[in-house]
Amino acid sequence: MRVSVGALALILTVAGCQAPPTSLEGARPTSPDTAALAAQALERGDYARAAELYRSALAAAPDSLPLHFGLGVSASYLEQKSEAVRELIWVLEHGDAGSNEVRVARRWLASVGALPRSTRGATPDKPDEQQDRGQTPATATVQGRVVFGEAGQDVAPRERMQLFLMEHPTRVRYFRLRTDEQGHFRFQKVPPGVYKLTERAAGQPTWRLRVELKAGEDRTLDLTPANSTRVRDDFPDLALAVGSESR
Numbered sequence: 001m002r003v004s005v006g007a008l009a010l011i012l013t014v015a016g017c018q019a020p021p022t023s024l025e026g027a028r029p030t031s032p033d034t035a036a037l038a039a040q041a042l043e044r045g046d047y048a049r050a051a052e053l054y055r056s057a058l059a060a061a062p063d064s065l066p067l068h069f070g071l072g073v074s075a076s077y078l079e080q081k082s083e084a085v086r087e088l089i090w091v092l093e094h095g096d097a098g099s100n101e102v103r104v105a106r107r108w109l110a111s112v113g114a115l116p117r118s119t120r121g122a123t124p125d126k127p128d129e130q131q132d133r134g135q136t137p138a139t140a141t142v143q144g145r146v147v148f149g150e151a152g153q154d155v156a157p158r159e160r161m162q163l164f165l166m167e168h169p170t171r172v173r174y175f176r177l178r179t180d181e182q183g184h185f186r187f188q189k190v191p192p193g194v195y196k197l198t199e200r201a202a203g204q205p206t207w208r209l210r211v212e213l214k215a216g217e218d219r220t221l222d223l224t225p226a227n228s229t230r231v232r233d234d235f236p237d238l239a240l241a242v243g244s245e246s247r
Helices: 032-043 047-060 065-077 081-094 100-111 126-132 236-246
Strands: 140-145 162-167 174-178 184-190 193-198 208-213 218-220
Touching: 032 047, 032 065, 047 065, 065 081, 065 100, 081 100, 140 208, 162 184, 174 184
Parallel strands: 140 218
Antiparallel strands: 140 184, 162 174, 162 193, 193 208
16 A cells, blocks of 8 residues: 655654654643654664554544654554545544645545545645646666575575565655565556665665665566575664664
């Protein structure tokens, strides 16, 4: 389930969305530590923990847009569609029309067929206007083949392996697919930017590669033992975060 289907290059990181909210009258103050911990959990891919923390923070600050947005994103990664839809509709209805949170919420809701009818006529941002006129912004493609073998085993194609191409550092936009019977994969219509290519959304992966894509680029990148995390890890800080949590 993709979080975003537009070509907008997000400026705002998810962690950056966690600025202290503007509390409405009568709302209880939330602990900034809880919001910060939720943002950190989301950044490192611990979506279950992030969702738990966002729910806790929202109990104290039910009118905080950043908290609703963070919970919606976490729920979308956990494939908890009903909760993600509820939270992102809240963002859509309460946020500023031009904010990054509202733009992301609108795209994600549209991609899963849950965009409220009352908002479909809202003024879109420029990338949407281009798409409505058939002028799709230039995108990129990433394709390759996955082959792997444990020590002492022959290298073989990894069929039906799930792969993720995640925007970095926001993690808000991501693409997901499975390899074919011969291990081939192809991510299409990817907006330009920096991404993390991996086979796991959380935990220790076999591959964790940084991919920077330019408009119109057709990148070929095979996943093999030679660029696995045993040899190359483009995001070592994430490995340290996972290791510190396990201790």
